[in-house]
Amino acid sequence: MGSRAGIVVTGTEVLTGRVADRNSPWLAEELRRIGVDVAHVVVVGDRPDDLTAALGFLTGLGLDLVITSGGLGPTADDLTADVVARFQGRPSRLDPDLEAHIASIIERLSAGRGWHLDPAATAAGTRKQALVPDGATVIAPVGTAPGLVVPPANGTTGPPVVVLPGPPRELQGMWPAVVEAPLVGAALRGRTELRQRTIRLWGTPESELAATLRDHDDVLGGLEITTCLRDGELEIVTRFAPGAQPAYDALSQIVEEVYGQTLFSADGRTVDDIVADALRSTGQTIATAESCTGGLLAARLTDRPGASAYVLGGVTAYANSIKQGLLDVPEALLDQVGAVSAEVAEAMAAGIRARLGADIGVGITGVAGPDGGSAEKPVGLVHICVTGPDRSIARRIQLPGARADVRARAVVVAMHLIRNLLADEPPG
Template sequence: MAARAGIVVTGTEVLTGRVADRNGPWLAEQLRRAGVDVGQVIVVGDRPADLEGALRYLRGAGPDLIITTGGLGPTADDLTAEIVAAVQGRPAALDVELERHIADIVERLSAGRGWRLDPESTAAATRKQALVPAGAGVLAPVGTAPGLVVPPADGAGGPPVVVLPGPPRELQGMWSAALAHPVVAAALAGRAELRQQTLRLWGTPESELAAVLREHDSQLDGLEITTCLREGELEIVSRYQPAAEPAYAALVQAISTAFADTLFSPDGRTVDEVVADALLERGLTIATAESCTAGLLAGRLTDLAGSSAYVLGGLVTYSNAAKQDLAGVDAELIERLGAVSAEVAVAMADGARARVGADVGVGITGIAGPGGGTPDKPVGLVHLCASGLGRRVERRVVLAGSRSDVRQRTVAVAMHLVRELLGP
């Protein structure tokens, strides 16, 4: 049986959406790799009562481990260590050695960055960060804030609480030490491996997948299967313990048989990775000419490390003049059919390939909105073309959503167009 954990992410900036939560998902995946299943991720603001309530709720759920992130800084709203100490029944006291260590870090940082610090305020802040609950383990700071491993009070029962800083760089740098701490290791002793595998489909409705899963339900015991439809891709994630490996093999067989034409990633790779691998394996290069997406496809193609081996460049041809001057689109073609047309998308793809000297070219032209649409060419209409290797793959789509939605979904379609062009 897998060990279980709960996570509390603190910070009003995260709760209100001003800052995206990067810590909860990262920790959940790291715990999964360590054979620990996450039952809950709770986000709370910088209010002591809410943090205490979240901790007590998780304790009542019976996990083997609780992890908190954030609230370890020197300001008045950083109260995580104090609240955890109270919930675990372990009063805090000043750790003089830790205080000196934090003071040295602050002094080095201020000298390197040219800060002018008030000695009294700095000393008070350092003392606050050096308060350690009785019997707690200290995790060495990566920034200025130390982490903590706080066991429950003697005889009280309950899980230990690992207290980690909020900045992702600091949290991630401290994680291996937290997982290796003897209290944490003891809490997770005997944990079973928790495997996770992903299948990805393109263009298959969830209703069709649901029917196949129902048909094979008796073969899938031991699998926790979740599905997510995102930008046209249907992601199927299975989590299971080693004993259920035959059930996962049955799932893969069922999906492969039912959706042979739309299963593009049986091994969990993203479309970005599939495209990159295909270009690298064949020694091919790619270039783009984009209108309504204005370089978003080129940006996505270059998100992966090593993309300089296959991405030669991209043209942002937003205006008709730019389509003509940069991508070589015939002015008469635009005049006759309009910039948003299948023929112009083809000319842009061919132009990108020719002008940049790539093996594969992609052309995108459309109406992202919210204005600019007509009855014949509504908002969300996009024409795309991928050309090269002696053939072309074209697509006309009408995409719903905001301007940003249309642009992002267009890029997803373009990635799959390239995948199709490069496929067998």
């Protein structure tokens, strides 16, 4: 077995869901890149006893490394450095050079942002952040909080604990220095390569894939296969040591043979990657006309740098008057079939394509809820049309869930219809 690590995410705001945990997924992937598997992720609030218990649990597993994120600020609830120091049996002392460095950072930030800080409070907070456990390695701050690599007490065994700040920008900026720290390198001396590959299917039930995997279990030894069904996409993530590469090759071949019709990414690319790459390579442009999704498709298409090369723009046409005035949807059509209809979705796609001079136009109209539905057009009904120079693809879908779920899933379906059009495939 290679090197293994545990992660402790601290902060009551994370524990209660007010702030999403962005650090542990990022750390898990970075650790995998250097051959370290994550055994556990523990989330605790700003309570010293709970953090101590989490550290005790992880270090008791025989892990090679423990990483904490959060709790390094100047306020009273930022207790991680002190708790880790006590847990590792390493008394903390003020580092005058570090104190001066943090003070200079705060002074520079204050001048640039026009802050008016209380000198006594600022000095106390700075001293708190400059306390360093005996024998610890200091990781230079990206913000104001330094990181620490704290070894176990002399004469004891156990993993070093890496203490990092909570803001993702700061944590990520400090990570290269963590990897280079001698204490970390020594702890992870036994690491080996840990490969990870992703295959994506569109429209295949998870239960069907599970049966296929069971039927071929004899050739998939050494693979850790995880499947996740999300918004209609079935993601197959496989982790394995280099020696299991033949087993992974067999898995890839099985998936391609059995699910060739729904396999849309054998190399890990997302539908967003595939659509962007196809638009760039063909030189085609796209424009969106959205009603119930309120611009979410346009936001997704423009989420990556360089999208201006192929996204011309979009219209959020919520009111019928906007559908008529900006997209040239005929008033008679709206009166005849209503705004939520296949005909209006098609007219919206054609209208935005003509108005902006795009190669591809997308029209989306539906009932996102929770109100506004009827027996004929219930909540969750969405019509999507993607039209290009030579053909159009239309889809009527009935989506479950709350308003946000309907809107998000409709955008995913629209992305796949765009993919189908660009690849000259039938809709999945």
